[in-house]
Amino acid sequence: MAIYSALLVACFLFITGSMLGWVTEVLFRRFFTAKKWINPGFLTGPYLPLYGFGIVGLFLISFLPIYTGYPWLDAVLIILIMGASMTLIEYLAGLIFIKGMKIKLWDYSDRRGNIQGIICPLFSFFWLLIGAFYYFVIRLYVIDAVVWFVENIEFSFIVGLFLGIFLVDVGHSLNLTAKIRKFAKENKIVVSFEKLKESVHDKIEQREHKKASFVFPFKSSRSLTDELRSYTETNLGGGDKDGKKNKNKPAKI
16 A cells, blocks of 8 residues: 555646646746747647656755754765756656657757757756755655645546546657657668657648648648758758768757
8 A cells, every 4th residue: 555655646746847848848838949839849738747757866866864963064975966866867868869769859969068969057057056955945845745736636637637647648749759750760860759740830820821730830731841841951051970071971959
């Protein structure tokens, strides 16, 4: 029973973190990067698993038995572990998609000190800030939410409903990414998922004179392969497998 409750709590936190992260990314893209409303991530629904796993990790790390005798030092060490853990989660998630799917879900290649374009010092610093925000501002609220959930376990059916929808979405999205992976392998490139979304979004509005779908960003009158070809032709810039300039090879996209 204890294991079952722990799994339900983990799922509850995963749902909460995934949805809050999605809202954050939508607003970040709208006002700071793409400057348009783009559905972030490789899933269709309003959730980003990276943030879901992140908040589960932050929740667990906040209970680490670190006692140096100095409360301020305990907090600093926990926050450092949080920042390092979030950076590691980000790196592993990015690496899995690049190596396994030939897809870049995000790209920090233009950031100083980046590693494979997956992580960089600037965003690792942001993870530290998020860890500090969690620890000092919302940690107790999260604990209260978990206590409420455990005491009202009948609401676990919502968790089950979410997970059902989530798994269907994962299946649909993996089918989509498999097509992108096939194209990427044939053309020996790595596809930038967010830039591809932006490209399809812009071309739909230019070609069909209508607003592109926010929920289904790849819904187009053309096939996905045609959109990929068009995107590749538009974004050839010259680059080798490490993203370095090379006149004889197309850039990663």
